[in-house]
Amino acid sequence: MLILIKAALQEKIRQKDFLVVLGLGILLLLLLSTGTASVSINGESITSFSRMLGMLVTISSAIICLLSIVLSLSTISNEYKRHSSHLVWVRGISQTKYHFSLTIANFLAASLASFIIHLALVIYFVMQGQIALIPRLIPVFFMTLTSVAACTTLTSVLSLFLSPLPTGILSMLLIGTGLSHNMLETLSTLSDGISSSMIRLFLKFSPNLSAISMQATAFLRKDCPQLLPILQVIFWAYLLSWFLIIYKKKEA
Amino acid sequence: MKTRWMYLVPGILMLAAILIATPSGLPQADQAIYEAAIAFDENHVINSFPSYSIQDYTFRFFDGTHDYVIRDRNISKEKPFLRSLAATTVQVEGEWQVLVPTIERMNSTLSFLGKGQDLSSIDSDALQVATLWHEGFHSYQMTHFEENLAKYMYLHDMPENIESFVAEYIDADEHLKKDYLQAEQILDTAIASKNLEETKRLASEFLDVYYSRRENLTEKARQMESLYEMIEGSAQYIESLIYRAQAGEEAYQEYYMTTDTVAANGISKYYTMGRKICLVLDKLSPDWSKDFDFSVGLAELLAKNIEEER
Numbered sequence: 001m002l003i004l005i006k007a008a009l010q011e012k013i014r015q016k017d018f019l020v021v022l023g024l025g026i027l028l029l030l031l032l033s034t035g036t037a038s039v040s041i042n043g044e045s046i047t048s049f050s051r052m053l054g055m056l057v058t059i060s061s062a063i064i065c066l067l068s069i070v071l072s073l074s075t076i077s078n079e080y081k082r083h084s085s086h087l088v089w090v091r092g093i094s095q096t097k098y099h100f101s102l103t104i105a106n107f108l109a110a111s112l113a114s115f116i117i118h119l120a121l122v123i124y125f126v127m128q129g130q131i132a133l134i135p136r137l138i139p140v141f142f143m144t145l146t147s148v149a150a151c152t153t154l155t156s157v158l159s160l161f162l163s164p165l166p167t168g169i170l171s172m173l174l175i176g177t178g179l180s181h182n183m184l185e186t187l188s189t190l191s192d193g194i195s196s197s198m199i200r201l202f203l204k205f206s207p208n209l210s211a212i213s214m215q216a217t218a219f220l221r222k223d224c225p226q227l228l229p230i231l232q233v234i235f236w237a238y239l240l241s242w243f244l245i246i247y248k249k250k251e252a
Numbered sequence: 253m254k255t256r257w258m259y260l261v262p263g264i265l266m267l268a269a270i271l272i273a274t275p276s277g278l279p280q281a282d283q284a285i286y287e288a289a290i291a292f293d294e295n296h297v298i299n300s301f302p303s304y305s306i307q308d309y310t311f312r313f314f315d316g317t318h319d320y321v322i323r324d325r326n327i328s329k330e331k332p333f334l335r336s337l338a339a340t341t342v343q344v345e346g347e348w349q350v351l352v353p354t355i356e357r358m359n360s361t362l363s364f365l366g367k368g369q370d371l372s373s374i375d376s377d378a379l380q381v382a383t384l385w386h387e388g389f390h391s392y393q394m395t396h397f398e399e400n401l402a403k404y405m406y407l408h409d410m411p412e413n414i415e416s417f418v419a420e421y422i423d424a425d426e427h428l429k430k431d432y433l434q435a436e437q438i439l440d441t442a443i444a445s446k447n448l449e450e451t452k453r454l455a456s457e458f459l460d461v462y463y464s465r466r467e468n469l470t471e472k473a474r475q476m477e478s479l480y481e482m483i484e485g486s487a488q489y490i491e492s493l494i495y496r497a498q499a500g501e502e503a504y505q506e507y508y509m510t511t512d513t514v515a516a517n518g519i520s521k522y523y524t525m526g527r528k529i530c531l532v533l534d535k536l537s538p539d540w541s542k543d544f545d546f547s548v549g550l551a552e553l554l555a556k557n558i559e560e561e562r
Contacts, residue, residue: 185316185360188316189317189337228270239263245259
């Protein structure tokens with residue numbers, strides 16, 4: 001299993017699209033943090049550190065989730081397309097172990113990308129003179145890994161059934177809902193109509209990734225984060241992972 | 253097969269932890285806020301409007317899915333009466349009740365609107381308690397003085413969309429805005445004055461500017477302004493006293509009395525004006541609120557006080 005994970009991980013890192021998206025993500029983060037680009041809410045420009053902090057955590061989470069989906073999109077489908085899977089079956093490795101190994105490789109590659117994004121945040125903190133906050137980025141990085149786990153597991157599971165394009169669309173939809181969970185929940189409480197019920201139904205199936213960003217921001221602001229939202233996202237990813245165990249592809 | 257059974261274990265443990273940690277019922281934070289509000293009532297912390305007791309009114313805490321209704325210290329869960337994320341007063345089966353979002357729901361809304369960070373300098377617990385007193389005060393007004401309000405202010409004839417009305421007929425006129433700000437600045441000086449005679453003189457000067465400005469308003473606009481100053485101004489006045497009692501003088505000054513609170517646009521200026529008239533009345537006639545029955549406007553009451561002094 002470890003060999004499978006290592007091989008899949010090495011292939012991931014070699015991919016050009018990984019480097020391109022990662023590079024764009026870091027650039028965007030640094031542009032926003034240095035004020036070259038600008039973010040405004042209600043027409044008011046956000047420039048103070050405290051206000052930028054929440055925004056940066058949210059944006060970096062979104063970039064990391066996007067990277068996680070991109071990295072996980074074609075892993076399993078490419079293996080079956082190239083018939084590499086047969087090389088695995090002949091060695092008596094089960095589908096479960098194979099799919100799990102590929103998913104773990106996706107997770108590790110996305111974690112590496114997440115680590116690099118967090119290094120960009122370290123640069124921002126140094127530029128803002130907030131060096132004392134850098135050690136707090138370590139637990140924040142681990143909190144973000146729960147979002148990574150959710151994204152990579154979801155995309156890997158969907159890629160068992162669907163080709164890359166519908167996998168990507170559905171993953172973006174569910175993860176996008178998860179990243180906007182708080183906002184959508186607030187909107188849905190304001191009405192009783194069908195659209196409101198549909199939003200609430202979709203929210204039930206998506207992981208609350210906005211809560212992860214909120215806990216990370218709270219921790220950076222020296223507040224006490226809540227563990228319940230983090231546990232809920234991990235459990236969501238765990239439930240999805242059962243598909244890796246239960247579902248058997250016919251090619252095997 | 254054995255692996256699958258082993259893989260079940262972390263899932264069961266996580267599920268158990270989630271079920272134990274997931275709060276049910278009215279969140280503790282909201283219960284604490286309610287209890288703190290009641291404690292101010294029981295300890296008679298403020299002397300204004302002594303006939304107002306927050307415990308007399310039912311509170312509905314809306315968490316986005318249900319209303320947690322507190323009535324006589326008992327909490328029950330009901331279907332939401334109104335899906336609103338703003339604190340307000342509603343009439344439920346003939347009873348005026350307070351409807352407020354839970355703290356979590358409020359924070360989510362503020363965060364959504366990008367306002368969460370604006371409140372980082374405010375004592376949010378104190379503000380929550382003060383908000384309960386503010387909305388409870390509206391229940392008090394509507395329960396005991398609805399008839400007076402209706403008779404005096406043509407309540408049935410108010411503009412449907414107040415904000416649009418104010419924007420179109422009042423805020424669009426720069427002279428009206430300028431005069432309003434001038435009147436408010438005179439009030440600020442009166443409030444800060446330590447000399448009773450000077451306070452009276454400034455109150456008189458305020459009324460001159462105030463009434464002179466109103467000559468340029470339609471009757472409907474005058475009624476609307478008076479109504480909002482009286483209903484919302486007095487409620488914000490109560491709110492500010494509770495906030496001061498909990499958060500302290502410095503926090504109170506920063507939140508309620510800095511120049512940032514002078515807002516020329518929208519209806520919030522009537523809240524501020526009404527509150528400041530109440531503060532001047534406190535200086536001139538400390539018992540003014542004891543028998544106040546909302547049958548006259550606050551400016552009229554101030555004029556009456558000055559007249560009586562003469």
